[in-house]
Amino acid sequence: MGFEDIFKHKPQIKESANARVNLIGEHTDYTGGYVMPTLLNFKNTVELSKNDEKKFVVFSQYFNEKKVFNDFIKSKNSDWSDYIKGCFFIFFDENKKIKLEHFNMYIKSTIPLGRGISSSSALCVSILKALNTYFNTQINEKHLAILAKKVENEYIGISSGIMDQMVSSIGRYEKAFFLDCLNLKYELINFPSNWKFCLIDSEVQRNLRSSSYNDRFNELKIAEKELDVEYLGGVDLNKFDSDKISDPTVIKRARHVVSENNRVLKAKECLLKDDINQFGKLMIESHNSYSKDFEASTADVDEIVKRSFQCGALGARLTGGGFGGFTVSLIEKEKFSDWYKKINKYYPKEKIFEV
Ligand code: GLA
Numbered sequence: 001m002g003f004e005d006i007f008k009h010k011p012q013i014k015e016s017a018n019a020r021v022n023l024i025g026e027h028t029d030y031t032g033g034y035v036m037p038t039l040l041n042f043k044n045t046v047e048l049s050k051n052d053e054k055k056f057v058v059f060s061q062y063f064n065e066k067k068v069f070n071d072f073i074k075s076k077n078s079d080w081s082d083y084i085k086g087c088f089f090i091f092f093d094e095n096k097k098i099k100l101e102h103f104n105m106y107i108k109s110t111i112p113l114g115r116g117i118s119s120s121s122a123l124c125v126s127i128l129k130a131l132n133t134y135f136n137t138q139i140n141e142k143h144l145a146i147l148a149k150k151v152e153n154e155y156i157g158i159s160s161g162i163m164d165q166m167v168s169s170i171g172r173y174e175k176a177f178f179l180d181c182l183n184l185k186y187e188l189i190n191f192p193s194n195w196k197f198c199l200i201d202s203e204v205q206r207n208l209r210s211s212s213y214n215d216r217f218n219e220l221k222i223a224e225k226e227l228d229v230e231y232l233g234g235v236d237l238n239k240f241d242s243d244k245i246s247d248p249t250v251i252k253r254a255r256h257v258v259s260e261n262n263r264v265l266k267a268k269e270c271l272l273k274d275d276i277n278q279f280g281k282l283m284i285e286s287h288n289s290y291s292k293d294f295e296a297s298t299a300d301v302d303e304i305v306k307r308s309f310q311c312g313a314l315g316a317r318l319t320g321g322g323f324g325g326f327t328v329s330l331i332e333k334e335k336f337s338d339w340y341k342k343i344n345k346y347y348p349k350e351k352i353f354e355v
Contacts, residue, residue, distance in 0.1 A: 001061070002106065003047045003049075003059075003104075003106040006059045006066070006104075006106060007049065007057070007104045007106070009049060010049070011047035011048055011049050011104075011106065012048065012049045012050065012134065013046075013047065013048050013049075013130045013133050013134050014045065014046070014047045014130070015045070015046055015126050015129040015130040015133060016043045016044060016045040016046065016126050016129075017043065017044055017121075017122040017123075017125035017126035017129060017168045017169065018039045018040055018041070018042065018043045018044075018122055018168060018171070019039075019040045019042040019043065019044075019111040019117040019118050019119060019122050019168070020037040020038065020039055020040060020117060020118050020121075020163075020164060020167045020168060020171060020177075021037060021038060021040055021117055021197065021199060021319050021320075021326065021328050021355060022035060022036070022037040022163065022319045022320060022328075023036045023037060023038060023176060023197065023267070023283070023319075023328060024036050024260075024263055024264050024267045024282060024283060024286050024317070025037075025163075025260060025261070025263075025264040025267075025286075026256075026260060026286070026290055026294070026296070026318075026319075026320075026321075026322070027161075027216060027217075027220065027256070027257055027260070027294065027296075027321075027322075028181065028233060028257055028260050028261050028264065029160075029161025029162055029163040029179075029181040030159065030160065030161035030162075030181070030217060030220075031161075031220050031224070031231055031232040031233050031257050032181060032182040032230070032231025032232065032233030032234060033181060033182075033231070033232065033233030033257065033260070033261040033264070034178065034179065034180055034181065034233070034261055034264040034265060034268075035163045035178075035179050035181060035264065036176050036177065036178050036179070036264055036267060036268065036271075037163060037164075037167045037171065037176075037177050037179075038167070038171065038173075038174075038175065038176050038177060038191075038197070038355065039167060039168075039171040039172065039173050039175075039177070040111075040117060040199075040353075040355060041110075041173075041355075042109075042110045042111040042112070042117065042122075043109070043110055043111065043122060043126075044107065044108075044109040044110075044111055044119065044122040044123050044126045045107070045108050045109070045126065046105060046106070046107055046123075046126045046127050046129075046130045047105070047106045047130075048103045048104060048105045048106070048130050048134065049103065049104045050101060050102070050103060050104075051101075051102040051103050051104045052102075053102070054070060054102050055068055055069070055070050055102055056068070056069050056070060056084075056085075056088065056102050056103055056105070057103075057104045057105070058081060058084050058104075058105045058106075058107065059105070059106050059107070060080060060081075060107045060108075061106070061107065061108035061109070062080075062107070062108070062109050062113070063080055065080075067079075067081040067084075069081065069085065070102070072085045072086075072088055072089040073085070074086070074155065074156075082155070082156060083120060083123055083124060083127075083151065083156065084105065084107075084127060085155075086124070086151040086152075086155030086156055087124050087127040087128055087131070087148075087151050088127075088131075089151075089155055090128075090147050090150045090151050090154070090155060091128060091131045091147065094139075094147060095135065095137055098135055098137070105127075105130075107123070107127075109122070109123070112201065112326075114325070115201060115320070115324075115325040115326045116318070116319055116320020116321055116322070116324070116325030116326050117199075117319070117320060117325070117326055118164035118167075118168060118320070120152065120156075120164075121148055121152070121164035121165045121168045122164075122168050124148035124151045124152070124165070125144060125145065125148045125165055125168040125169050128144050128147055128148055128151075129144060129169075132144060141169045141170045142166070142169070142170065142184060144165075144169050145162060145165035145166045145168070145169040145170065146162070146165070148165040148168070148169070149161075149162050149165045152165075158213065158214065159213070159214050159217035159218075160213070160321070161181060162179075162181055162184070163179060163181065166179055166184065166186065167179070170186065171188075172188055174190070174191060175188040175189060175190055175191070176188070176189040176190075176191060176268075176271055178264075178268050181233065182231065182233060182234075187268075189268070189271050189272065191271070192271070192274040192276065193333070194274075194276065194332055194333045194334065195276055195279075195330065195332070195333065196330070196331045196332070196333050196336050196354070196355070197328055197329065197330055197331075197355040198313075198328070198329050198331060198336075198339075198340075198352060198353065198354050198355060199319075199326045199327065199328055199329075199352070199353040199354075199355060200304050200308065200326065200327050200329065200343070200347055200351055200352055200353075201325075201326055201347075201351040201352075201353070202298065202300045202301045202304055202318075202324050202325060202326065202327060203300075203324075203351065204298055204300055204301065204323070204324025204325065212296075212322075212323065213321050213322065213323075216253060216294065216296070216322070219247075219249065219250050219253045219254075220232060220253055220254060220257060222245075222247070222250050223245055223250050223251075223253060223254035223257075226244050226245045226246065226250070227241065227244050227245065227254070228244075232254055232257045232258055232261075233257075233261055235254075235258050237258055237259055237261075237262045240254070240255065240258045242254070242255065252292075252293040252294070252295075253293065253294055255289075255293050256289045256290060256293040256294040259285075259289055259293075260286060260289060260290075263282045263285060263286050263289075266278070266282055267279055267282045267283075270282065276314055276330065276332060277314055279314070279315060279330060280313070280314025280315030280330050281314075281315065282315065283314075283315025283316060283317045283328075283330055284305075284309065284315050284316065284317070286317050287305050287316065287317035287318055290317065290318055290322065291318070294322065296318070296321075296322025296323055297318050297322070297323075298323065298324050300324070301318045301324060301325075301327060304316070304327045304347070305317060305318065305327055307343065307346055308327065308329040308339075308343060309329075311339050311342035311343045312331065312335050312338060312339040312342065313329040313330060313331050313339055314330050314331065314332065315329065315330040316328065316329040316330070326353075328355075340352070
Protein backbone atom coordinates (compact mmCIF):
# COMPACT_ATOMS: atom_id res chain seq x y z
CA MET A 1 0.00 0.00 0.00
CA GLY A 2 1.44 3.34 -1.06
CA PHE A 3 0.70 7.02 -0.53
CA GLU A 4 -2.02 7.13 -3.20
CA ASP A 5 -3.81 4.06 -1.78
CA ILE A 6 -4.06 5.73 1.60
CA PHE A 7 -4.69 9.35 0.64
CA LYS A 8 -6.28 8.97 -2.82
CA HIS A 9 -4.12 11.63 -4.43
CA LYS A 10 -0.48 12.06 -5.43
CA PRO A 11 2.12 13.33 -2.96
CA GLN A 12 3.48 16.84 -3.51
CA ILE A 13 6.91 16.13 -2.05
CA LYS A 14 9.13 13.07 -1.77
CA GLU A 15 12.43 13.06 0.10
CA SER A 16 14.65 10.39 1.57
CA ALA A 17 17.68 9.95 3.81
CA ASN A 18 20.03 7.03 4.32
CA ALA A 19 21.17 5.00 7.27
CA ARG A 20 24.86 4.86 8.17
CA VAL A 21 27.41 2.48 9.55
CA ASN A 22 30.03 3.96 11.81
CA LEU A 23 33.42 2.53 10.86
CA ILE A 24 35.21 3.84 13.94
CA GLY A 25 34.69 6.44 16.68
CA GLU A 26 31.99 5.46 19.13
CA HIS A 27 30.54 7.91 21.71
CA THR A 28 33.15 10.40 20.58
CA ASP A 29 30.63 12.76 18.97
CA TYR A 30 28.95 14.32 22.01
CA THR A 31 32.34 14.47 23.70
CA GLY A 32 33.71 16.83 21.04
CA GLY A 33 35.82 14.28 19.18
CA TYR A 34 36.04 12.54 15.82
CA VAL A 35 33.91 9.93 14.04
CA MET A 36 34.12 8.16 10.69
CA PRO A 37 30.85 6.69 9.41
CA THR A 38 29.75 5.98 5.83
CA LEU A 39 26.31 5.85 4.22
CA LEU A 40 24.43 2.59 3.68
CA ASN A 41 22.01 1.63 0.96
CA PHE A 42 19.14 1.34 3.44
CA LYS A 43 16.93 4.40 3.38
CA ASN A 44 13.88 6.10 4.76
CA THR A 45 11.48 7.82 2.36
CA VAL A 46 8.85 10.41 3.22
CA GLU A 47 6.04 11.55 0.95
CA LEU A 48 3.72 14.36 1.87
CA SER A 49 0.86 16.53 0.75
CA LYS A 50 -1.10 19.33 2.36
CA ASN A 51 -4.04 18.31 4.55
CA ASP A 52 -6.93 20.79 4.32
CA GLU A 53 -8.83 19.40 7.28
CA LYS A 54 -6.42 20.76 9.89
CA LYS A 55 -5.14 17.31 10.78
CA PHE A 56 -1.81 15.57 10.56
CA VAL A 57 -2.36 12.11 9.13
CA VAL A 58 0.72 9.90 9.11
CA PHE A 59 0.96 6.36 7.79
CA SER A 60 3.96 4.17 8.54
CA GLN A 61 4.46 1.29 6.14
CA TYR A 62 6.77 -0.43 8.63
CA PHE A 63 4.22 -0.42 11.45
CA ASN A 64 1.32 -0.65 8.99
CA GLU A 65 -0.43 1.93 11.09
CA LYS A 66 -2.06 5.31 10.62
CA LYS A 67 -1.92 8.06 13.25
CA VAL A 68 -4.02 11.19 13.28
CA PHE A 69 -3.14 14.17 15.47
CA ASN A 70 -3.48 17.93 15.57
CA ASP A 71 -1.02 18.87 18.27
CA PHE A 72 2.62 18.02 18.90
CA ILE A 73 2.25 16.55 22.38
CA LYS A 74 4.52 13.58 22.95
CA SER A 75 2.87 10.26 23.80
CA LYS A 76 3.34 8.77 27.25
CA ASN A 77 4.54 5.38 25.98
CA SER A 78 7.19 6.20 23.35
CA ASP A 79 5.14 5.82 20.20
CA TRP A 80 6.78 5.85 16.72
CA SER A 81 4.72 8.92 15.84
CA ASP A 82 6.62 10.91 18.50
CA TYR A 83 9.49 11.25 16.04
CA ILE A 84 7.13 12.73 13.45
CA LYS A 85 5.55 15.11 15.94
CA GLY A 86 9.03 16.05 17.16
CA CYS A 87 10.12 16.96 13.61
CA PHE A 88 7.04 19.13 13.06
CA PHE A 89 7.52 20.76 16.45
CA ILE A 90 11.19 21.59 15.90
CA PHE A 91 10.62 22.70 12.29
CA PHE A 92 7.79 25.13 13.11
CA ASP A 93 9.60 26.33 16.22
CA GLU A 94 12.66 27.12 14.12
CA ASN A 95 10.61 28.84 11.41
CA LYS A 96 8.24 30.91 13.51
CA LYS A 97 7.31 33.14 10.56
CA ILE A 98 5.78 30.21 8.70
CA LYS A 99 2.07 29.77 9.20
CA LEU A 100 1.24 26.31 10.53
CA GLU A 101 0.00 23.92 7.86
CA HIS A 102 -1.24 20.36 8.24
CA PHE A 103 -0.03 17.36 6.26
CA ASN A 104 -0.71 13.86 5.02
CA MET A 105 2.48 11.86 5.31
CA TYR A 106 3.53 8.40 4.17
CA ILE A 107 6.71 6.87 5.57
CA LYS A 108 8.49 3.84 4.27
CA SER A 109 11.84 2.48 5.27
CA THR A 110 14.21 -0.28 4.24
CA ILE A 111 16.33 0.31 7.35
CA PRO A 112 16.34 -2.48 9.95
CA LEU A 113 15.20 -0.67 13.11
CA GLY A 114 17.00 -0.58 16.44
CA ARG A 115 20.26 -2.09 15.15
CA GLY A 116 22.68 0.82 15.56
CA ILE A 117 22.59 2.12 11.99
CA SER A 118 20.68 5.32 12.75
CA SER A 119 17.17 4.59 11.54
CA SER A 120 15.78 7.41 13.67
CA SER A 121 18.18 10.01 12.26
CA ALA A 122 17.34 8.98 8.70
CA LEU A 123 13.65 9.35 9.60
CA CYS A 124 14.11 12.82 11.10
CA VAL A 125 16.44 14.03 8.34
CA SER A 126 14.04 12.89 5.61
CA ILE A 127 11.02 14.55 7.28
CA LEU A 128 12.89 17.81 7.79
CA LYS A 129 14.15 17.67 4.19
CA ALA A 130 10.55 17.23 2.98
CA LEU A 131 9.35 20.22 5.06
CA ASN A 132 12.33 22.27 3.87
CA THR A 133 11.39 21.51 0.25
CA TYR A 134 7.68 22.12 0.78
CA PHE A 135 8.14 25.51 2.45
CA ASN A 136 11.24 26.40 0.42
CA THR A 137 12.95 27.40 3.67
CA GLN A 138 16.46 26.93 2.20
CA ILE A 139 17.85 25.28 5.33
CA ASN A 140 21.29 23.97 4.43
CA GLU A 141 22.37 20.35 4.98
CA LYS A 142 24.39 21.10 8.10
CA HIS A 143 21.64 23.08 9.76
CA LEU A 144 19.16 20.39 8.83
CA ALA A 145 21.34 17.90 10.73
CA ILE A 146 21.40 20.23 13.75
CA LEU A 147 17.60 20.41 13.71
CA ALA A 148 17.29 16.62 13.43
CA LYS A 149 19.58 16.30 16.47
CA LYS A 150 17.34 18.74 18.34
CA VAL A 151 14.40 16.41 17.73
CA GLU A 152 16.26 13.54 19.46
CA ASN A 153 17.74 15.66 22.27
CA GLU A 154 15.01 18.15 23.07
CA TYR A 155 11.82 16.37 22.03
CA ILE A 156 12.50 12.63 22.38
CA GLY A 157 14.96 13.03 25.28
CA ILE A 158 18.00 11.06 24.11
CA SER A 159 21.38 12.65 24.77
CA SER A 160 22.78 11.53 21.40
CA GLY A 161 25.44 13.42 19.44
CA ILE A 162 25.51 14.85 15.91
CA MET A 163 27.22 12.03 13.95
CA ASP A 164 24.16 10.27 12.56
CA GLN A 165 22.31 13.37 11.46
CA MET A 166 25.39 14.90 9.83
CA VAL A 167 26.26 11.83 7.77
CA SER A 168 22.62 11.14 6.91
CA SER A 169 22.21 14.71 5.66
CA ILE A 170 25.62 15.32 4.04
CA GLY A 171 27.32 11.93 3.53
CA ARG A 172 27.85 10.27 0.15
CA TYR A 173 27.92 6.62 -0.91
CA GLU A 174 31.26 4.86 -1.02
CA LYS A 175 32.98 7.63 0.85
CA ALA A 176 34.08 7.73 4.45
CA PHE A 177 32.68 10.76 6.28
CA PHE A 178 35.38 12.00 8.63
CA LEU A 179 33.81 14.48 11.03
CA ASP A 180 35.24 16.73 13.72
CA CYS A 181 32.18 16.92 15.97
CA LEU A 182 33.34 20.06 17.75
CA ASN A 183 33.42 22.40 14.76
CA LEU A 184 31.40 20.19 12.35
CA LYS A 185 34.14 20.30 9.71
CA TYR A 186 34.09 17.17 7.59
CA GLU A 187 36.00 15.43 4.83
CA LEU A 188 34.63 12.92 2.34
CA ILE A 189 37.33 10.33 1.71
CA ASN A 190 37.32 7.67 -1.02
CA PHE A 191 37.81 4.06 0.02
CA PRO A 192 40.80 2.30 -1.52
CA SER A 193 39.60 0.00 -4.31
CA ASN A 194 40.54 -3.27 -2.58
CA TRP A 195 38.64 -2.57 0.67
CA LYS A 196 35.24 -4.01 1.43
CA PHE A 197 33.00 -3.52 4.45
CA CYS A 198 30.29 -5.96 5.42
CA LEU A 199 27.65 -5.91 8.16
CA ILE A 200 26.48 -8.83 10.25
CA ASP A 201 23.29 -8.47 12.24
CA SER A 202 23.57 -9.69 15.83
CA GLU A 203 19.77 -9.45 15.94
CA VAL A 204 19.90 -8.12 19.45
CA GLN A 205 17.25 -5.45 19.30
CA ARG A 206 18.47 -2.32 20.93
CA ASN A 207 16.57 0.72 21.92
CA LEU A 208 18.56 3.82 22.73
CA ARG A 209 15.91 4.95 25.15
CA SER A 210 15.80 1.88 27.30
CA SER A 211 19.48 1.03 26.87
CA SER A 212 22.27 2.48 28.91
CA TYR A 213 23.06 5.15 26.31
CA ASN A 214 22.08 8.08 28.52
CA ASP A 215 23.95 6.50 31.48
CA ARG A 216 27.13 6.44 29.41
CA PHE A 217 26.54 10.03 28.36
CA ASN A 218 26.23 11.06 32.01
CA GLU A 219 29.35 9.13 33.04
CA LEU A 220 31.37 10.88 30.35
CA LYS A 221 30.09 14.26 31.45
CA ILE A 222 31.24 13.44 35.01
CA ALA A 223 34.68 12.59 33.61
CA GLU A 224 34.83 15.93 31.77
CA LYS A 225 33.91 17.74 34.97
CA GLU A 226 36.46 15.95 37.13
CA LEU A 227 39.20 16.37 34.53
CA ASP A 228 38.17 20.01 34.31
CA VAL A 229 37.92 19.99 30.52
CA GLU A 230 35.07 21.13 28.34
CA TYR A 231 35.27 18.01 26.19
CA LEU A 232 37.05 14.66 26.47
CA GLY A 233 37.72 15.02 22.75
CA GLY A 234 40.36 17.61 23.59
CA VAL A 235 42.27 15.31 25.97
CA ASP A 236 45.52 13.92 24.61
CA LEU A 237 45.87 10.18 25.18
CA ASN A 238 49.33 10.66 26.73
CA LYS A 239 48.04 13.35 29.06
CA PHE A 240 44.94 11.50 30.23
CA ASP A 241 45.19 11.78 34.03
CA SER A 242 42.88 9.09 35.39
CA ASP A 243 43.88 9.96 39.00
CA LYS A 244 41.65 12.99 38.77
CA ILE A 245 38.55 10.80 38.30
CA SER A 246 37.12 9.27 41.46
CA ASP A 247 34.91 6.45 40.11
CA PRO A 248 36.77 3.49 38.50
CA THR A 249 33.84 2.90 36.13
CA VAL A 250 33.99 6.49 34.94
CA ILE A 251 37.75 6.09 34.37
CA LYS A 252 37.06 3.15 32.04
CA ARG A 253 34.37 5.02 30.11
CA ALA A 254 36.62 8.05 29.67
CA ARG A 255 39.59 5.88 28.69
CA HIS A 256 37.50 4.40 25.89
CA VAL A 257 36.63 7.82 24.51
CA VAL A 258 40.13 9.29 24.79
CA SER A 259 41.76 6.25 23.17
CA GLU A 260 38.98 5.99 20.56
CA ASN A 261 39.58 9.53 19.37
CA ASN A 262 43.20 8.66 18.87
CA ARG A 263 42.18 5.60 16.86
CA VAL A 264 39.87 7.60 14.59
CA LEU A 265 42.71 9.96 13.68
CA LYS A 266 45.01 7.01 12.98
CA ALA A 267 42.28 5.27 10.98
CA LYS A 268 41.89 8.34 8.77
CA GLU A 269 45.63 8.22 8.03
CA CYS A 270 45.36 4.51 7.18
CA LEU A 271 42.55 5.25 4.76
CA LEU A 272 44.58 7.94 3.03
CA LYS A 273 47.66 5.69 2.88
CA ASP A 274 45.69 2.58 1.87
CA ASP A 275 46.96 0.70 4.94
CA ILE A 276 44.23 -1.91 5.23
CA ASN A 277 46.03 -4.06 7.83
CA GLN A 278 46.50 -1.22 10.27
CA PHE A 279 42.90 -0.01 9.76
CA GLY A 280 41.73 -3.53 10.60
CA LYS A 281 43.83 -3.59 13.76
CA LEU A 282 42.36 -0.27 14.84
CA MET A 283 38.85 -1.69 14.39
CA ILE A 284 39.72 -4.63 16.62
CA GLU A 285 41.27 -2.34 19.25
CA SER A 286 38.19 -0.14 19.03
CA HIS A 287 35.91 -3.11 19.60
CA ASN A 288 37.92 -4.34 22.58
CA SER A 289 37.81 -0.92 24.14
CA TYR A 290 34.06 -0.61 23.43
CA SER A 291 33.46 -4.04 24.91
CA LYS A 292 35.77 -3.97 27.94
CA ASP A 293 36.09 -0.32 28.97
CA PHE A 294 32.77 1.00 27.71
CA GLU A 295 30.91 -2.27 28.40
CA ALA A 296 28.61 -1.60 25.44
CA SER A 297 28.90 -5.00 23.75
CA THR A 298 27.13 -8.32 24.30
CA ALA A 299 28.33 -11.94 24.24
CA ASP A 300 26.64 -12.52 20.84
CA VAL A 301 28.28 -9.48 19.34
CA ASP A 302 31.71 -10.39 20.72
CA GLU A 303 31.34 -13.80 19.14
CA ILE A 304 30.49 -12.36 15.71
CA VAL A 305 33.54 -10.09 15.89
CA LYS A 306 35.78 -12.99 16.86
CA ARG A 307 34.42 -15.31 14.16
CA SER A 308 34.60 -12.68 11.45
CA PHE A 309 38.27 -12.15 12.29
CA GLN A 310 38.91 -15.92 12.32
CA CYS A 311 37.21 -16.22 8.92
CA GLY A 312 39.68 -13.76 7.44
CA ALA A 313 38.40 -10.24 8.11
CA LEU A 314 41.18 -7.79 8.90
CA GLY A 315 39.04 -5.99 11.43
CA ALA A 316 35.56 -6.15 12.92
CA ARG A 317 33.65 -4.25 15.54
CA LEU A 318 30.28 -3.39 16.98
CA THR A 319 28.91 -0.25 15.32
CA GLY A 320 26.60 2.44 16.68
CA GLY A 321 25.25 3.28 20.10
CA GLY A 322 26.01 -0.12 21.61
CA PHE A 323 24.22 -2.98 23.39
CA GLY A 324 23.65 -5.14 20.31
CA GLY A 325 22.79 -4.42 16.72
CA PHE A 326 25.08 -4.57 13.70
CA THR A 327 28.76 -5.38 13.53
CA VAL A 328 30.97 -4.13 10.71
CA SER A 329 33.88 -6.12 9.24
CA LEU A 330 36.69 -5.03 6.94
CA ILE A 331 37.73 -7.59 4.32
CA GLU A 332 40.20 -7.43 1.46
CA LYS A 333 38.18 -7.63 -1.80
CA GLU A 334 40.13 -10.60 -3.20
CA LYS A 335 39.46 -12.53 -0.01
CA PHE A 336 35.82 -11.57 0.26
CA SER A 337 34.24 -14.69 -1.25
CA ASP A 338 36.39 -16.92 0.94
CA TRP A 339 35.44 -14.91 4.06
CA TYR A 340 31.77 -14.98 3.02
CA LYS A 341 31.75 -18.75 2.54
CA LYS A 342 33.26 -19.29 5.98
CA ILE A 343 31.13 -16.80 7.89
CA ASN A 344 28.00 -18.03 6.12
CA LYS A 345 28.43 -21.33 7.96
CA TYR A 346 27.67 -19.47 11.19
CA TYR A 347 25.24 -16.81 9.97
CA PRO A 348 22.58 -17.06 7.22
CA LYS A 349 22.80 -14.73 4.25
CA GLU A 350 19.79 -12.74 5.52
CA LYS A 351 21.98 -11.53 8.35
CA ILE A 352 24.93 -10.46 6.19
CA PHE A 353 24.85 -7.17 4.29
CA GLU A 354 27.53 -5.98 1.89
CA VAL A 355 28.22 -2.25 2.10
C1 GLA B 1 24.15 6.74 18.50
C2 GLA B 1 24.03 8.24 18.60
C3 GLA B 1 25.28 8.92 18.04
C4 GLA B 1 26.55 8.36 18.65
C5 GLA B 1 26.54 6.83 18.61
C6 GLA B 1 27.69 6.22 19.36
O1 GLA B 1 24.15 6.34 17.17
O2 GLA B 1 22.91 8.71 17.90
O3 GLA B 1 25.20 10.31 18.26
O4 GLA B 1 26.76 8.83 19.95
O5 GLA B 1 25.34 6.29 19.13
O6 GLA B 1 28.88 6.50 18.73
